[in-house]
Amino acid sequence: MSIYSSVASNTMPNRVLPVLGCLALALVWLLDLGVIQPNRIVPGTGHGLISAVGGPWAGLVSLVLAGCVLLSFLPLRRRYLPLLGLVGLSLALLPLLLEVFAGRHLPEDAPYARSSIGAGFWCLLFLLSLMLIEILGRLGSGRGLQLMILAVIVGNWLWILRGGGLESLSLVREFNARPDKFEQALWTHLALAFGAVGISAGLAFLLALKMIRSVAWRRPILGAVSFLQTIPSLAVFGLLIAPLSALAAAFPALQAMGIRGIGWAPALLALVAYSLLPMVRNTFVALTEVPESLADAGRGMGMNERQLFFKLKLPLALPVIVEGVRITTIQAIGLTAVAALIGAGGFGSFIFQGLGQAAMDLVLLGALPTIALALLADALLTMLAASL
Amino acid sequence: MRVWLPPVLLTVLLCALSAGMPTLEPLFEWVQPDKQNVVYERESFLFLLQNHLMLVVISALVGTVAAVAGGIFATRPAGRDFLPLVSQIASIGQTFPPVAVLALAVPVLGFGEAPILVALILYGLLPILRNTLAGLEGVDATVRQAALGMGMSPFQVLLQVELPLAGRVILAGIRTSVTINIATAAIGSTIGARTLGDPVIAGLVNGNTAYVLQGAILIGMLALTVDSLFEAAERVWDRRFLPQTAG
Amino acid sequence: MIELKNVTRRFGDAVAVDRINLTVETGEVCVLVGSSGCGKSTTLRMINQLLPHSEGQILVDGNDVTAMNPEQLRLNMGYVIQGTGLFPHWTVARNIAMVPQLLKWPRERIDERVHELLTLLDLDQATHANKYPQQLSGGQAQRVGVARALAANPNILLMDEPFGALDAITRENLQLEMLRIQSQLRKTTVFVTHDIDEALRLATRIAVMDQGRIIQHDTPENILRRPASVFVENLVGKQDRGLKLMSLHTVRDLMEAHPQPREPEPGADGLKEDDSLRVALSIMLWQNWRQVPVFNADGQETGTITRERIIQEGA
Numbered sequence: 001m002s003i004y005s006s007v008a009s010n011t012m013p014n015r016v017l018p019v020l021g022c023l024a025l026a027l028v029w030l031l032d033l034g035v036i037q038p039n040r041i042v043p044g045t046g047h048g049l050i051s052a053v054g055g056p057w058a059g060l061v062s063l064v065l066a067g068c069v070l071l072s073f074l075p076l077r078r079r080y081l082p083l084l085g086l087v088g089l090s091l092a093l094l095p096l097l098l099e100v101f102a103g104r105h106l107p108e109d110a111p112y113a114r115s116s117i118g119a120g121f122w123c124l125l126f127l128l129s130l131m132l133i134e135i136l137g138r139l140g141s142g143r144g145l146q147l148m149i150l151a152v153i154v155g156n157w158l159w160i161l162r163g164g165g166l167e168s169l170s171l172v173r174e175f176n177a178r179p180d181k182f183e184q185a186l187w188t189h190l191a192l193a194f195g196a197v198g199i200s201a202g203l204a205f206l207l208a209l210k211m212i213r214s215v216a217w218r219r220p221i222l223g224a225v226s227f228l229q230t231i232p233s234l235a236v237f238g239l240l241i242a243p244l245s246a247l248a249a250a251f252p253a254l255q256a257m258g259i260r261g262i263g264w265a266p267a268l269l270a271l272v273a274y275s276l277l278p279m280v281r282n283t284f285v286a287l288t289e290v291p292e293s294l295a296d297a298g299r300g301m302g303m304n305e306r307q308l309f310f311k312l313k314l315p316l317a318l319p320v321i322v323e324g325v326r327i328t329t330i331q332a333i334g335l336t337a338v339a340a341l342i343g344a345g346g347f348g349s350f351i352f353q354g355l356g357q358a359a360m361d362l363v364l365l366g367a368l369p370t371i372a373l374a375l376l377a378d379a380l381l382t383m384l385a386a387s388l
Numbered sequence: 389m390r391v392w393l394p395p396v397l398l399t400v401l402l403c404a405l406s407a408g409m410p411t412l413e414p415l416f417e418w419v420q421p422d423k424q425n426v427v428y429e430r431e432s433f434l435f436l437l438q439n440h441l442m443l444v445v446i447s448a449l450v451g452t453v454a455a456v457a458g459g460i461f462a463t464r465p466a467g468r469d470f471l472p473l474v475s476q477i478a479s480i481g482q483t484f485p486p487v488a489v490l491a492l493a494v495p496v497l498g499f500g501e502a503p504i505l506v507a508l509i510l511y512g513l514l515p516i517l518r519n520t521l522a523g524l525e526g527v528d529a530t531v532r533q534a535a536l537g538m539g540m541s542p543f544q545v546l547l548q549v550e551l552p553l554a555g556r557v558i559l560a561g562i563r564t565s566v567t568i569n570i571a572t573a574a575i576g577s578t579i580g581a582r583t584l585g586d587p588v589i590a591g592l593v594n595g596n597t598a599y600v601l602q603g604a605i606l607i608g609m610l611a612l613t614v615d616s617l618f619e620a621a622e623r624v625w626d627r628r629f630l631p632q633t634a635g
Numbered sequence: 636m637i638e639l640k641n642v643t644r645r646f647g648d649a650v651a652v653d654r655i656n657l658t659v660e661t662g663e664v665c666v667l668v669g670s671s672g673c674g675k676s677t678t679l680r681m682i683n684q685l686l687p688h689s690e691g692q693i694l695v696d697g698n699d700v701t702a703m704n705p706e707q708l709r710l711n712m713g714y715v716i717q718g719t720g721l722f723p724h725w726t727v728a729r730n731i732a733m734v735p736q737l738l739k740w741p742r743e744r745i746d747e748r749v750h751e752l753l754t755l756l757d758l759d760q761a762t763h764a765n766k767y768p769q770q771l772s773g774g775q776a777q778r779v780g781v782a783r784a785l786a787a788n789p790n791i792l793l794m795d796e797p798f799g800a801l802d803a804i805t806r807e808n809l810q811l812e813m814l815r816i817q818s819q820l821r822k823t824t825v826f827v828t829h830d831i832d833e834a835l836r837l838a839t840r841i842a843v844m845d846q847g848r849i850i851q852h853d854t855p856e857n858i859l860r861r862p863a864s865v866f867v868e869n870l871v872g873k874q875d876r877g878l879k880l881m882s883l884h885t886v887r888d889l890m891e892a893h894p895q896p897r898e899p900e901p902g903a904d905g906l907k908e909d910d911s912l913r914v915a916l917s918i919m920l921w922q923n924w925r926q927v928p929v930f931n932a933d934g935q936e937t938g939t940i941t942r943e944r945i946i947q948e949g950a
Contacts, residue, residue: 015469119496130473133480137472230615231608232571238588238604242419242597261597334485338575341592351491355578360495367491371484378483534720537685537793538734538783539710552724629724 016134017072017083024127025065031120034101037170039112040359046118052101061097061124064090068131080139087131088149092156094125099165106168116170116361143383150379170361171368182350182365189346189373192264192339193332196271201325203272204279211284221280229277233335236273237342240266267344271335275328282324286317319388326381333374337366347373391620398613405609406433409602420598428587428599433606440583440610443501443573447508448566455513456558459520460546471521478518486511486572494579504576511572512565519561523554556625563618570611574603584610636661637682637791637823642691644677651677653847654691661790662821666834668870669844675827678844679795682825683709695791710734713784713822717796719776721768727753727779728764734787752782755816774805778812785820792824798833810836831870835859835879843867855883881949882913889948890929892938899936903928908937912949915940 032046033053049058064086071083102115136146166172175182207225211218228236245261248254259265290313298312340348350366353359409427416426461467462474490507497503527550535545577585584607591599637659644652652674659665667675680686681693684705693700700708721730728749735745753760756778768776777797784792798806810833817824817837828834834841835855842852843866851863859880862868871879887908899905905928906915919927919942926941 016473130477133476134473137476230567230611232574232611234571234574234585234588235604235607235611238591238600239608241600245597262592330483330485334487337485337487341575341578341589348487351487352578355491355494358499363491363494367488370488374483374485374488375480378480528718528720528723530716530718530720531722533685534714534716534780535722537680537683537709537712537714537716537720539706539708539712539737540733541706544737549722549724553722 014072014134014138017131018069020127020131020134021065021069021072024124024131025062025069027123027127028061028065028120031123032118033120033124034098034105034118035116036105037114037116038110040114040170040173040361044116047101047105049120052105052118053097054100054104057097057100080135084132084135084139084149087128087135088153091125091128091132092153093160094121094128095157095160095166097121098169099160099163102166102168113168114170114173114361115168143386147379147383171364174359174361174365185345185347185349185366186369188264188344189333189336189348189370192267192271192336192344192346193329193373196268196275196332196336197325197329199268200272200275200279200328204276204283204324207276207280208283208287211280212287218284222284225276225280228273233270233274233338234341236270237266237339240269241342244269262343264344266342267336267339271332271339274335275332278324278327278331282327283317283321286320286324287313289320290316319385322381322385322388326378326385329377329381330374333370333377337370391623395613395617395620398609398616402437402606402609402613403434406437406606409433416598416601419601420596423596423598426596426598428590428602430590431582431586433584433587433602436582436584436586437606437610439581440570440573440585440607443505443508443576443581443583444566444569444614447505447512447569447573448562450509451512451565452516452558452562454509455516455561456520458513459517459524462521463524464542474517475521478514478521481511481514482518484511486568487575490572490575490579499580501581504573504579504581508569508572508576512569515564515568516558516561519557519564520554523557523561524550526557527553552629556622556629559618559622559625563615563622566614566618567611570607570614574607636694636696637665637825638692638694639678639682640692640694642678642681642688642693644674644681644686645689650847652681652688655844655847655849657842657849657852659823659825660839661823663839664817664824664826664837666826666828666838666841667844668828668831668834668841670829673844674847675829675844676795679793679825679827682791683712683714683793710738710787711789711791713786713789713792715777715780715784715792715794715797717799719768719780721776721779721783723768726765726767727758727771730768730779731783731786733783734789738787740787748786752785755785756782756812758782772805773801774809777801777805777809781809781813781816785816785822790823792822794824794826796827796829799828799830806833813837831872832879835871835883843870856880859883877949878913881916881945882911884912884949886910886912886915886929886940888912889944890938890940891944893936896931896935896937899928899930899934903936905930905936906940908932912945916942916945916949919945 029049031048033049035044035046037044049061053061068083068086071079071086098115098117098121106115107113132149136149160166161172167176207221211221231239241261244259244266248260294312294316295308298308303311336344336346337348337351340346340352347366347370351363351370352366354362354364354366413427420426458474462471486507489511490504493503493507497506531549531553532545535549536542540548573581573583574585574588577583577589584603587599587603588607589603591597591601591603637657639655639657641654641656642652643650643654655674655678657665657678667678669675677686681688682695682700684700687701695703695708695712721727722733725733731749731752732745735748740748749764750760753764758775758778763771763775763779768779771779780797784794798809801809814837826834826837835858838855840852840854841858843850843858843863845866851858851867853861853863858867859871859876862871885908886906889912890908904922906918908929908931910918918924924942926939928936929938929940931937
């Protein structure tokens with residue numbers, strides 16, 4: 001029966017794409033596509049679609065969206081392929097709209113003037129992405145194709161960015177004002193997040209082994225790690241300051257290593273504490289849910305317990321463990337951003353600096369890479385888990 | 389009744405601590421001997437607690453209604469088309485770090501309580517949505533078929549069969565959502581929402597560890613209290629609907 | 636009475652049920668039998684409109700089902716499916732009370748009816764009424780499923796491979812149970828199965844289906860004696876057709892009855908009136924009996940039967 005229904009859904013009109021397409025069409029006309037600011041702090045003036053990019057481009061954007069809507073109404077078996085091309089291409093070329101906008105509206109004689117992205121553009125980006133996800137889902141495409149399309153789109157964006165037409169974009173300006181700091185933030189962010197994931201993976205493995213060996217330890221260990229997960233991040237960071245300062249004051253050697261009440265030490269400690277729950281839970285579940293019948297088959301063929309563990313249990317458990325690593329990594333990337341509040345650095349420092357100075361583009365410079373990192377980690381680790 | 393004891397005790401303790409923080413002044417003087425003020429006084433802790441809780445409760449209520457409604461829509465015949473996309477959004481959305489979502493709300497909505505509320509609702513919606521979908525999809529197909537075949541209307545099937553069976557999973561989703569939102573609301577202090585994060589942020593800015601401690605303790609207590617409340621609710625649910633597993 | 640006239644059901648381009656005609660008389664058990672994917676379940680589910688038909692007409696007691704409110708239609712039809720479909724969050728009693736509750740029967744009448752059905756299906760009120768479905772064995776759960784279907788005393792019973800997931804012994808017990816209940820209640824029943832022995836045992840008439848069509852619609856005896864095609868012949872099994880025919884008849888049909896039932900001699904061995912001829916022959920061959928006494932349900936000797944007669948006239 002499932003065969004019938006999938007055939008049916010491929011030829012029947014799909015209502016998702018028309019809804020998304022019409023929504024995109026409405027929002028792109030209703031909201032401001034871009035904003036021109038005379039300088040960094042002064043609020044700018046917004047420009048709607050026509051005013052921002054002029055009639056021909058506005059027509060093109062509307063035409064593409066209307067085309068998507070029309071195509072998705074056709075009861076064609078193969079309509080998803082042209083749709084994929086259309087939406088993919090639109091996404092890849094989307095930054096061109098900003099370039100056109102900047103070219104039309106940026107005053108020549110104002111060096112501090114900058115263009116920034118309006119709500120209309122964000123909505124267009126968001127809805128086109130949703131359409132892409134929907135199309136890829138309907139096509140039942142493999143990961144390879146998805147990744148390739150993503151690479152083409154992102155590659156195109158970088159290429160447009162390097163062309164120089166987006167120099168005036170506020171986000172680019174913020175980046176260009178501090179390329180070193182950005183790079184440093186990137187490395188700090190990665191070091192903290194992955195350091196925490198690495199340490200907690202090792203710890204979690206030991207704890208899971210302990211739980212497997214002795215039943216009495218199961219409840220206390222799981223209880224403790226889920227208790228840690230319940231406490232909000234800000235509270236954990238805050239609670240670590242006093243004891244760590246005291247430690248540093250008592251042992252100058254620790255201070256020399258850079259361990260203080262604020263900075264990387266409490267951040268790393270808190271991140272490890274947070275990472276334990278998903279790691280321990282997944283590792284434990286993965287290692288205990290290897291079917292006994294398989295283990296018996298292994299024993300029957302003469303494996304000893306040690307061989308059984310390394311040759312049978314561990315390989316079978318690996319995908320579930322990697323899933324735990326995925327959850328942990330995404331969580332750690334997000335929490336590292338919060339750790340900037342206690343001076344740990346990373347992209348969070350741009351976010352909180354920007355919030356402090358009411359400089360929204362700086363906030364974006366911190367928030368967007370954090371999201372990108374999380375999505376990237378998610379994609380890579382999902383692929384890793386699937387390939388195991 | 390015993391299951392409700394921990395949340396009640398924790399609630400009493402939380403309120404007592406919020407009201408009686410100034411009486412602990414000597415303790416904080418010992419922690420922070422070099423400062424004039426060792427107890428946060430810009431707002432009363434009770435007010436911050438109340439405000440913090442209100443943000444979380446409102447976002448949880450709105451998020452639950454929206455997510456459950458969305459989940460129901462996507463699993464009805466009329467909304468089936470949207471199911472793959474909705475479940476994709478629910479899972480991809482959760483990879484967005486909550487801080488980043490909070491930060492993105494500011495350029496769009498400005499500072500204050502409005503952006504944080506929107507961010508909390510949007511982000512808190514996702515785990516509930518995912519669990520609603522999982523719960524409704526997890527209802528045994530034969531059960532649904534039997535219910536329809538015996539003459540229940542689709543609405544009766546939803547209300548009497550599907551939602552009660554999915555309820556436990558949805559409740560777990562709300563618990564996750566609220567846990568995350570208590571933490572995110574605390575960080576909301578940095579964008580001008582007055583929550584229990586205020587003392588922590590103020591303490592960090594002024595180098596006053598006593599402030600940080602006061603805020604952190606109360607935030608932690610709040611999270612534990614609410615979590616124990618959900619724990620109790622889940623126990624009661626299990627006892628009511630799943631007696632054979634509760635023993 | 637249920638009538639299907641030229642009924643077709645398509646899924647996309649595929650035809651699942653192809654212009655079938657079928658009449659199920661009031662009080663008879665019509666068994667739809669065929670391999671998986673032959674359209675038998677689809678046919679059943681079109682009768683209560685869980686699947687709307689693409690073409691043709693379905694009449695229940697002379698009324699077109701498409702003209703009726705689907706909920707009203709289904710409330711008048713008991714429905715039993717494989718794996719029971721019992722609601723895991725409701726007790727046995729509440730599961731059975733489901734349709735009467737939907738029909739807004741008064742409380743006392745529902746309680747009374749639940750008690751009646753538990754007794755009918757040989758389930759003990761005290762031990763089972765307040766259990767949850769997961770606490771029952773497979774056989775018990777399916778009994779509850781049947782009780783639930785009978786609760787509001789519907790005229791029609793639809794059964795979709797109800798005993799398919801049970802072990803052989805439990806299945807046989809439930810089949811006997813079903814024969815007993817059917818002899819009391821005489822519901823118009825449509826029963827779907829892929830098990831030809833189940834079909835032969837339960838059916839008044841069997842409809843053999845293949846690739847969306849009804850190949851043959853006839854009594855079990857005629858299906859065995861005169862299969863309409865090679866497909867039906869293979870389905871019923873060529874070799875043991877004789878024995879299968881024997882299992883359609885009981886000892887009662889061929890015994891030499893005494894003018895008066897008499898008290899048996901103490902310790903006498905024999906057969907029961909309700910034993911099938913197949914069982915009777917098997918026992919007689921094993922014990923090397925040529926002639927044995929036959930007893931009724933009360934243990935009185937009502938006649939005798941000979942091996943010769945079974946072999947001559949049994950099949």
